Amino acid sequence: MKEYEIVCRKLAKEFADKYFGKQRELWYIGDDPTGVIYINDNFFEISECYQFLKYKFSQKKMFAYMDYKQECYEKDITPMNIYSFKKLRK
Numbered sequence: 001m002k003e004y005e006i007v008c009r010k011l012a013k014e015f016a017d018k019y020f021g022k023q024r025e026l027w028y029i030g031d032d033p034t035g036v037i038y039i040n041d042n043f044f045e046i047s048e049c050y051q052f053l054k055y056k057f058s059q060k061k062m063f064a065y066m067d068y069k070q071e072c073y074e075k076d077i078t079p080m081n082i083y084s085f086k087k088l089r090k
Contacts, residue, residue: 008033008046015039015049019059042066051082061086 009028016026016039029036029043037044052062065085072079080088 005033011046011049011053012037015044015053018053019062048082055083055086057082057086064089 012026012028012033016024016037020039024040025038027038029038034046037046037049052065057065065082068085068089069079079085
């Protein structure tokens with residue numbers, strides 16, 4: 001379990017550095033690096049961070065997905081996943 005937490009911390013740092021730069025706040029919600037992270041007034045699941053990096057989202061595209069996801073939840077509909085969003089929303 002400890003190794004998984006270490007990997008998640010490294011992933012969160014890489015994600016935060018890429019999308020928010022070095023001047024940012026990074027917190028682990030509940031002190032759990034394997035769940036949700038907080039960066040500069042934004043919340044991300046660690047699995048989302050992995051996918052944004054894996055599919056090479058730009059910062060603009062990443063925030064577009066987060067806005068899209070929020071709109072879906074406000075309309076009580078299920079958003080498409082990150083991979084599908086990238087393929088269908090070019």
